[in-house]
Amino acid sequence: MKRWMKYLVIMGLVALLSTALAACAAPTGPTTTLPEGEGNMVHQKVQLTNKQADGYIIPLRHVKIVCVITDVGMVGCGAFDAIALDAFGIPVARVKSASGNPITKIDDLLDGVVKEANAEAAKLGINVGMSGREALDLL
Numbered sequence: 001m002k003r004w005m006k007y008l009v010i011m012g013l014v015a016l017l018s019t020a021l022a023a024c025a026a027p028t029g030p031t032t033t034l035p036e037g038e039g040n041m042v043h044q045k046v047q048l049t050n051k052q053a054d055g056y057i058i059p060l061r062h063v064k065i066v067c068v069i070t071d072v073g074m075v076g077c078g079a080f081d082a083i084a085l086d087a088f089g090i091p092v093a094r095v096k097s098a099s100g101n102p103i104t105k106i107d108d109l110l111d112g113v114v115k116e117a118n119a120e121a122a123k124l125g126i127n128v129g130m131s132g133r134e135a136l137d138l139l
Helices: 003-015 019-024 082-086 106-111 119-123 132-138
Strands: 042-047 052-060 063-069 074-076 092-096 113-117
Touching (some): 042 106, 063 106
Antiparallel strands (some): 063 074
16 A cells, blocks of 8 residues: 555545544553654554564653554554444554553554454454454454
8 A cells, every 4th residue: 555545545434433432542550651652643553473564653642542454454443443444445453551541552453352343354264352463464
């Protein structure tokens, strides 16, 4: 997927945020400074088993929206509406932190547990209960 297309997809995904935004809220304790500085979107390459993907952390006021996008689909925090994106033919899995804390970084997403997978993701073998990394390896 071309770089500009990825940015368009991200912007479209952010526009589809559901009321689950609170699921990605930053912890109420000490804040973590993003590598590029608080308030800036972070792009991070994520090495999967057979390819690289693009991870994004998008700060939005007091929450962080976290997702990893492959050339096939994406895995995101609770702020994403997997079912709505199914209508566009995009395989999406929504992940919850394994620790119960909010997802605020890419590693939280990779270690998290799939809580929802849309029909397109299910066609690829993504199931509720698998890790975010396992789901991404199927994308």
